[in-house]
Amino acid sequence: QSALTQPASVSGSIGQSITISCSGTRGDIGSSNFVSWYQQSPGKAPKLLIYNVYSRPSGVSPRFSGSKSGRTASLTISGLQTEDEADYYCNSYTDDNTFLFGTGTKVTVL
Amino acid sequence: QVQLVQSGAEMKRPGASLRVSCQTSGYTFTSNYMHWVRQAPGQGLEWMGRIDPKRGDTKYARRFEGRVAFTRSTSLNTFYMDVSRLRSEDTAIYYCARGQLGGRESPLDLWGQGTLLTVST
Numbered sequence: 236q237s238a239l240t241q242p243a244s245v246s247g248s249i250g251q252s253i254t255i256s257c258s259g260t261r262g263d264i265g266s267s268n269f270v271s272w273y274q275q276s277p278g279k280a281p282k283l284l285i286y287n288v289y290s291r292p293s294g295v296s297p298r299f300s301g302s303k304s305g306r307t308a309s310l311t312i313s314g315l316q317t318e319d320e321a322d323y324y325c326n327s328y329t330d331d332n333t334f335l336f337g338t339g340t341k342v343t344v345l
Numbered sequence: 346q347v348q349l350v351q352s353g354a355e356m357k358r359p360g361a362s363l364r365v366s367c368q369t370s371g372y373t374f375t376s377n378y379m380h381w382v383r384q385a386p387g388q389g390l391e392w393m394g395r396i397d398p399k400r401g402d403t404k405y406a407r408r409f410e411g412r413v414a415f416t417r418s419t420s421l422n423t424f425y426m427d428v429s430r431l432r433s434e435d436t437a438i439y440y441c442a443r444g445q446l447g448g449r450e451s452p453l454d455l456w457g458q459g460t461l462l463t464v465s466t
Contacts, residue, residue, distance in 0.1 A: 271452040281442075283445075326390075333406055
């Protein structure tokens with residue numbers, strides 16, 4: 236199975252909103268509500284940001300939101316802040332009962 | 346304190362085998378699936394598979410089947426990942442990651458600090 240497709244990089248100014256897309260197939264995002272997003276800062280382990288498409292774990296800022304339409308999931312960061320600079324990965328449960336990560340997106344705050 | 350503590354960095358020759366441990370604390374060991382994820386240098390995350398801590402049932406990503414094995418010790422609250430026939434492409438950071446309370450499709454809500462493996466002659 237190939238990785239889910241994400242843009243390599245997305246950038247925005249402080250205070251702006253950005254959206255990261257995650258494109259899959261009928262066998263993963265297209266048939267799963269178990270889509271999650273992870274944030275990874277340099278040298279650190281990933282951190283769960285969004286799960287079940289749009290749910291946020293406690294402690295995660297409401298500036299992060301998730302959505303899904305068809306075979307594409309999206310992560311939106313509102314009110315971009317410098318600490319949001321990191322790599323972001325989507326993940327989907329698949330019809331093969333496995334997990335599949337996205338290719339990853341580097342977010343730069345201008 | 347709820348945490349996952351992994352064993353230290355390793356350097357191996359091609360063809361050798363590796364065992365990485367992931368010791369859990371602060372939660373009920375048998376309540377959550379444990380997953381393994383790796384990340385090659387400068388690359389993205391790759392899901393390797395999972396283990397059911399109650400029964401020891403495993404599921405591997407297709408590319409790791411036959412070369413990777415997950416086990417656990419309920420008495421030591423520790424999970425293990427064994428990788429055989431190492432090659433240079435296995436150079437990566439290996440993470441254990443706990444599945445959120447629920448089923449095998451639950452997201453990964455707690456991560457170990459990672460174990461760096463370098464495979465080189």
